[in-house]
Amino acid sequence: MVFQKLLYIIPLVFLIGCKNPEISDAATLIIKNGIIYTADDKQPIAKVIGVKDGIIVYVGEDESKISTDANTKIIDLNGKTLTPGFIEGHGHILGIGYNEMNLDLINVKNYDELLDRVKEAVAVAEPGQWIVGRGWHQSKWTPQPDELVNGFQTHNKLSEISPDHPVFLSHASGHATFANAKAMEIAGISSSTVKELSQSLTDGEGGEIIVDDKGNPTGIFTERASKLISTFMPKNDRAQDKKALSLAQDACLRLGITGFHDAGQSRQAIEILQELKEEGKLPVRMYVMLTGFDEDLLNEWYEKGPMIDSAYHTLDIRAIKLNCDGALGSRGAWLLEPYSDRHGHYGHETLPMSFVESTTKKALQNGFQVCSHAIGDRTNREILDRYEMAFNAFPEKANDHRFRIEHAQHLNPADIGRFAKLKVIPAMQGIHMASDRPWAIDRLGEKRIVEGAYVWQKLLQMGVKIVNGTDAPVEPLNPLPSFYASVSRRTLAGSPAGGYEPDQKMTRDQALKSYTIYAAYGAFMENEKGSIEVGKLADFTIFDQDIMTIPEDDILKTKVKMTIIGGEVKYEL
Numbered sequence: 001m002v003f004q005k006l007l008y009i010i011p012l013v014f015l016i017g018c019k020n021p022e023i024s025d026a027a028t029l030i031i032k033n034g035i036i037y038t039a040d041d042k043q044p045i046a047k048v049i050g051v052k053d054g055i056i057v058y059v060g061e062d063e064s065k066i067s068t069d070a071n072t073k074i075i076d077l078n079g080k081t082l083t084p085g086f087i088e089g090h091g092h093i094l095g096i097g098y099n100e101m102n103l104d105l106i107n108v109k110n111y112d113e114l115l116d117r118v119k120e121a122v123a124v125a126e127p128g129q130w131i132v133g134r135g136w137h138q139s140k141w142t143p144q145p146d147e148l149v150n151g152f153q154t155h156n157k158l159s160e161i162s163p164d165h166p167v168f169l170s171h172a173s174g175h176a177t178f179a180n181a182k183a184m185e186i187a188g189i190s191s192s193t194v195k196e197l198s199q200s201l202t203d204g205e206g207g208e209i210i211v212d213d214k215g216n217p218t219g220i221f222t223e224r225a226s227k228l229i230s231t232f233m234p235k236n237d238r239a240q241d242k243k244a245l246s247l248a249q250d251a252c253l254r255l256g257i258t259g260f261h262d263a264g265q266s267r268q269a270i271e272i273l274q275e276l277k278e279e280g281k282l283p284v285r286m287y288v289m290l291t292g293f294d295e296d297l298l299n300e301w302y303e304k305g306p307m308i309d310s311a312y313h314t315l316d317i318r319a320i321k322l323n324c325d326g327a328l329g330s331r332g333a334w335l336l337e338p339y340s341d342r343h344g345h346y347g348h349e350t351l352p353m354s355f356v357e358s359t360t361k362k363a364l365q366n367g368f369q370v371c372s373h374a375i376g377d378r379t380n381r382e383i384l385d386r387y388e389m390a391f392n393a394f395p396e397k398a399n400d401h402r403f404r405i406e407h408a409q410h411l412n413p414a415d416i417g418r419f420a421k422l423k424v425i426p427a428m429q430g431i432h433m434a435s436d437r438p439w440a441i442d443r444l445g446e447k448r449i450v451e452g453a454y455v456w457q458k459l460l461q462m463g464v465k466i467v468n469g470t471d472a473p474v475e476p477l478n479p480l481p482s483f484y485a486s487v488s489r490r491t492l493a494g495s496p497a498g499g500y501e502p503d504q505k506m507t508r509d510q511a512l513k514s515y516t517i518y519a520a521y522g523a524f525m526e527n528e529k530g531s532i533e534v535g536k537l538a539d540f541t542i543f544d545q546d547i548m549t550i551p552e553d554d555i556l557k558t559k560v561k562m563t564i565i566g567g568e569v570k571y572e573l
Helices: 093-101 111-124 156-161 181-187 194-199 224-230 238-254 267-278 295-304 353-365 377-393 413-422 430-444 446-452 456-460 479-488 508-514 517-521
Strands: 029-037 045-052 055-060 073-076 081-084 086-091 131-136 167-171 176-179 207-211 217-223 257-265 285-291 315-323 369-374 404-407 425-427 540-543 560-565 568-572
Touching: 086 093, 086 517, 093 131, 093 238, 093 257, 111 131, 111 156, 111 167, 167 181, 167 224, 176 181, 176 224, 181 217, 181 224, 194 207, 207 224, 217 224, 238 257, 238 267, 238 560, 238 568, 257 267, 257 315, 257 517, 257 540, 257 560, 267 285, 267 315, 285 295, 295 353, 315 353, 353 369, 353 377, 369 377, 377 404, 377 413, 413 446, 413 456, 430 446, 430 479, 479 508, 508 517
Parallel strands: 029 073, 029 081, 086 257, 131 167, 257 285, 285 315, 315 369, 369 404, 404 425
Antiparallel strands: 029 045, 045 055, 081 540, 167 176, 176 217, 207 217, 540 560, 560 568
C-alpha cells in the first residue's frame, strides 16, 4: 500500500548573504545521487545541490565543496530525477478545491454518464438542495446525444431525473453552463421570458441563452448569460472557500507544484489567502491576479499598489485578470471570421474593449501587470491593440510591463510577431491542444488551425517566453499531461502518430522551462525561483522517471515522488 503524507512546515526565516560569525555556514540540506536538471543554460545538469535555510548555496558536481554539520539533512535521489519546482502558470485555485467538494464531471464520457452522476448526487441530497458540478464537455462525448441544438445537449433528460432539485453544471471551460427545468423555474427563465432576458445581456457582456426551434430554453447558457441562473444560487461562505483553498493546496503538493498563478480572484478569496499565509498554511507560493469583474476592488488596489513578498513570494498580488472572450468549446471565442461549424456566428467579447483599454492604462500607471483571457483570433488582436495603446500613452512605464495574454490559442498570422514586438507573454496551456485539437478543426477549419493554432515554435523562435499550465479545473491539475502534450502535440490517447502540426512541438528543454523559469519570469520572479542556481529559493520537484529522456508515452506514467518548497519536504510518496 502506498503511503502518502503532506507536511506543512512554516518556512524558516532566512537571511541572504548573512555574515554573522555565530551562524553556521553548514548546509541544512544536501540532495544527491540523481539526475538534476537545472533549467539554467549556464549549467544545465548537476549532480548535487546544497541548501541552507531555504536558499540554494551550491549547485555542481563536487559534494565535498559543501560545508556540513550534524544537523545537515541528506536526500539520496537513488537515481530519480529532480527539476526546479513546477509552477502552474494559469489555474483557478478555488475551482480546484470546489471540484473536490462538488460534482466533478471532468471525466464523464457522454450524456448518459453525466446523468448517472447527477442521479447519485440527487439520491443523497437534502430536499431542494442545489446540485452543482463542473467539467462536462459535449465535444468530447462519445456517442453524441440524440438531441442537439447548436452543438449542445438539451435539459429534458436532466430535468426528468431531477424534477425537485435545481441542477447547475458548468462546462469544463467555465464558459457555458447547463441547468435543469427546476433551476430555470427558480430563475424565472421560460419561453415567454427568454427574449427579454437575452436583451439584458448588454453589448460587451456577451452571452447567449440557447433555445430550440420553438423558442424554448434548452438549459444551455453561455458566457455572461450563466449569471441569470447563478444569481439565485446559495453563495459560498468563507468557511467553504477556506476549505476549498486548503484542498487545492494539498492537490498541488501531491502533483509537484511549488508555485501557482491564480487567474482571477475575488475580494473574499484574497482575504482568506492572506489569513492562510499568516497562519502558515499556504505552502505553495501564490501569484494572484485580481478579478477584472470587480471594478471597486481594482480601484482599491490601484490606490495601495501591488503586494510583493520579495523574500518568500508566498503571496504576491500584482496582476489583473480580464476575461475578454469565451471558449472555443462553447463557440464563445471571438473570431475575425465566422465559425466553420456555425454559419454567421463569430463568438463575442465578454468585456467592453473600452473597459479593457482604460483598465490597461490604469494598471500600467499603478504598477500592475495585466493578464487578459483571449482565445479567438479577434480577441487576441483587440487585446494586443489595447496593450499597444497603453504602452504608447505611458512609454516611461512600459519598460518591463510583462503584460500577458492568457491562452492565446488561435492567432491571426499577422499578429504572431506582435507578441515579440510588444514583449507580451503568452500563457498557453499545452494540455488544451491535446484536448481541443481533435474537434477544434471543425470550429475553425484547417487553414486557421495550421496557420495560427497553438503556434509554440513560431513564438519561441522569436524569443517569446511561453508560460505553461493546465487552466485547472478546466483540465486536471497534473502538469505531466500538459508537459507531454507540449512535446508530442498528441492527445493523451497518443494520436495522431507524429502529432498535430509537428513543426510546432516544444523541445523537452523548452517545455521544462515553460513550467519553471519562463513561468517564474511571467510573475517577475526569475531572480528568485524557476531554476536551480545559487541564491535562489530551494523549490524542487522529484520524479520517479527521467522526463527529459524517456519515451514520450512514458511521461504519462511518471509519478511525483517528492515536492520540496524552501528546502522543506512538503509531500512524499
